Amino acid sequence: MRGKFITLEGMDGAGKSTHIPDIIKLLESKGVEVISTREPGGTVLGEQLRTLLLNEPMHPETETLLMFAARREHIAQIIEPALARGAWVLSDRFTDATYAYQSGGRGVLANKVIELEVWVQGNLQPDLTLLFDVPVEVSVARLANARTPDKFERESAEFFTKIRNAYLDRANKNPSRFCIINSNQALDKVKVEVKNIISTL
Numbered sequence: 001m002r003g004k005f006i007t008l009e010g011m012d013g014a015g016k017s018t019h020i021p022d023i024i025k026l027l028e029s030k031g032v033e034v035i036s037t038r039e040p041g042g043t044v045l046g047e048q049l050r051t052l053l054l055n056e057p058m059h060p061e062t063e064t065l066l067m068f069a070a071r072r073e074h075i076a077q078i079i080e081p082a083l084a085r086g087a088w089v090l091s092d093r094f095t096d097a098t099y100a101y102q103s104g105g106r107g108v109l110a111n112k113v114i115e116l117e118v119w120v121q122g123n124l125q126p127d128l129t130l131l132f133d134v135p136v137e138v139s140v141a142r143l144a145n146a147r148t149p150d151k152f153e154r155e156s157a158e159f160f161t162k163i164r165n166a167y168l169d170r171a172n173k174n175p176s177r178f179c180i181i182n183s184n185q186a187l188d189k190v191k192v193e194v195k196n197i198i199s200t201l
Ligand code: TYD
Pocket: 012, 017, 039, 040, 067, 092, 093, 094, 095, 096, 097, 098, 099, 101, 102, 152, 153
């Protein structure tokens, strides 16, 4: 039986990465093989593209095209083979991030993203997307205390407001796929929310 495809999304500083080890354990406790991966990245070529994407200034459409180039490789090498053999794939970000960052944040036309999505993904869509949501002030304050910020993490509160709104808009338009997690509460409470959602799978 084909595996399930789960993606994690949220603004920088929303705390999603903290939950990955727990989510892997929860999924493995169901007895399934779990492949944990990330975007941009997940393959040797994809990780090289990630280094460029997170460090080099570039035109917003170049950024969009490189995100999808990395994604094409990721789907072909990792995601599709895993799902086909029945493994579950947990990806730290996927195409919703392109809608949020490149379209919402940088202003790339959504129609261009839709065309690339159809081209690169065909019918592939996540079965479940966990959106870790926090107010922009919280994410910006968390990033201020973080390690050396990358190109995206150096962006303004105004940029992150656009990202958050674009993510919430994606969630509202795809309610059966998205679960919004309130990440602005005690870590233990967020963990309970995550556990409850994973237990329904
Ligand atoms: P992130 O997932 O936050 O990793 P880390 O926790 O190591 O900082 O970093 C990836 C960055 O890439 C993030 O700022 C969002 C950005 N990104 C896009 O702009 N578009 C995309 O399509 C994807 C997948 C990521």
